[in-house]
Amino acid sequence: MPELRQNPATKEWVIIATERAKRPEELGTGVIAPPANEKDHCPFCQGNEKKTPNELFSYRTYGTAPNTPGWWIRVIPNMFPALMPQGNPDRVHTENLFLSMNGIGQHEVLIETPEHTHSIATMPQQQVEEICLAYRERYIALSQDPRYEMITIFKNHGLNAGTSLRHPHSQIIATPITPMHIRHRIEEAMRYFDDHGSCVYCDIIEKEKKIGERVVAETDNFIVLEPFASQSPFETIILPKSHASTFDSIPPERCKELAYVLRMTLVKLFRSLNNPDYNYVIFSSPCHERSLEYYHWYIMIMPRVTAVAGFELGSGIYINTVIPESAAKFLRETPFE
Ligand SMILES: [Zn+2]
């Protein structure tokens, strides 16, 4: 069973993931080369459904059975989960100093397409739309469990972004805690609301539209920006223009527009930076704290074009070598269609 442990000095939580434990000598051995006949061995390819745990959810052709071919999106439990769904979130205090709890949670993999070599930037619009709809479905399903506080949806694309499996997939992790990282964002947004009586993200959208130079693209309901204080080159955020604090508040019919914006942004990054490794994350408020007037969900895309080094680790201050205004101009001018 994995365990959640809190650092008593910083209040930061860590998952001690025993299910994916490595022997110390296995660490630092670098990348495992994919086998020559990669598709035959890939557990996410069509026809290899039996190589994965039973599916939790899928979009598939009517009449086809679960865990057989015929799907175009498939959600399965992660084969090496960081957290496990059995148990309760009781806290354990040791020596009146160390806080830990069972590593309960749910760790899912969303297989985005049966096509092994696609990526969102090369998929048809319709497929990306289905991915967004599936994210929404899983967010809603997991948020029904009262033990979970946070549902984090994210994608690692490429080796430098932390994935070794090429087949396009995203991950969803439900956790029983709200980590400091998110709490800090929420508290700052709450403070801003106390001072100004408005949502800081709504205000950012309004001012960035007025200034214009950091806007990459805009549709009726979404805006794509290079943040004023981007932490690394080409950090890009996608914000819904109308205020909402949790991701599942997006109406299903708007997933089409979200998919258009997400795909457009990733195509522009793909073309500008020559298929960079990247992570994206959907930031949302804790799932049971709905309709917060001071927090605003959004997607952050972080191309992995530079490595985090000692100064960043030591100071928490990132050094960004690309001016966000230049990155925005470059992406604006990069063709999409
Ligand atoms: Zn595959």
Ligand SMILES: [Zn+2]
């Ligand atoms: Zn807002």
